[in-house]
Amino acid sequence: MPPLADHSAQRLVSSFAPTDFDQLQDPVLLRRLLRAKDCMDATAHEAWPVKRLAAVSGVSEAHFSRSFRRAFGIPPHRYLLTRRIEQANTLLRDTELSITEIVFATGWNSLGTFGRVFQDITGRSPSAMRREMRACVQQIDRVPGCVLKAAQRPDLTIAVLEKRRRVAKGKFAPSTKENAS
Structure with missing residues (x-):
């Protein structure tokens, strides 16, 4: 697996066992999900509907919701x-x-x-x-x-x-x- 430039994504990836990671998703998607998560962290007072989060991540709404839940254990909301x-x-x-x-x-x-x-x-x-x-x-x-x-x-x-x-x-x-x- 190529090294990740983003340290947060690297920590997230290393917290999963190799078999879990293989089932989870690729590092590029994890970085995109972390980008949306970081936006929510920085501006939690703003409205963050799934449509906006998916746009920040560059994926479809359904794919974002499923992937976020799989990566972080809870739904975005x-x-x-x-x-x-x-x-x-x-x-x-x-x-x-x-x-x-x-x-x-x-x-x-x-x-x-x-x-x-x-x-x-x-x-x-x-x-x-x-x-x-x-x-x-x-x-x-x-x-x-x-x-x-x-x-x-x-x-x-x-x-x-x-x-x-x-x-x-x-x-x-x-x-x-x-x-x-």
């Missing part, structure tokens, strides 16, 4: 949600911005939607999260930012609606694609 929630956590902890200002600064269009999704993902309301983080601010100041961010990264291996359904214990109809477990 869910990845964007994790970035927005991470950014909201940082703003709640480090700024005096109101929750409404944080909502719009992190790319949400509705305070209600943000609050519901934030609670579904983190288990706390934004105001409760802010109080909790501020209560232990002296301890948090001693933790490197990269470690703190990784520890506070939301677990979105399943869809938000699925998490909500599991919490509600069957109040929602099961997904037609759900595997029996």
Whole structure:
């Protein structure tokens, strides 16, 4: 395999076993997917529909969605949600911005939607999260930012609606694609 110029793509490729990589995709596509992922990281507050991400990557929408999920383990929309929630956590902890200002600064269009999704993902309301983080601010100041961010990264291996359904214990109809477990 020829050496990759992009270090991020190289790290991604080396994290997979050779057989996984062969099944995944080629390094050129991985670099293209990383380009879209980097755009979402840099500007998570912007709208990133699959059409725009596919254009950044130079592939079709369907191919982008399938390849992104295969490469990173979650769909593009869910990845964007994790970035927005991470950014909201940082703003709640480090700024005096109101929750409404944080909502719009992190790319949400509705305070209600943000609050519901934030609670579904983190288990706390934004105001409760802010109080909790501020209560232990002296301890948090001693933790490197990269470690703190990784520890506070939301677990979105399943869809938000699925998490909500599991919490509600069957109040929602099961997904037609759900595997029996």
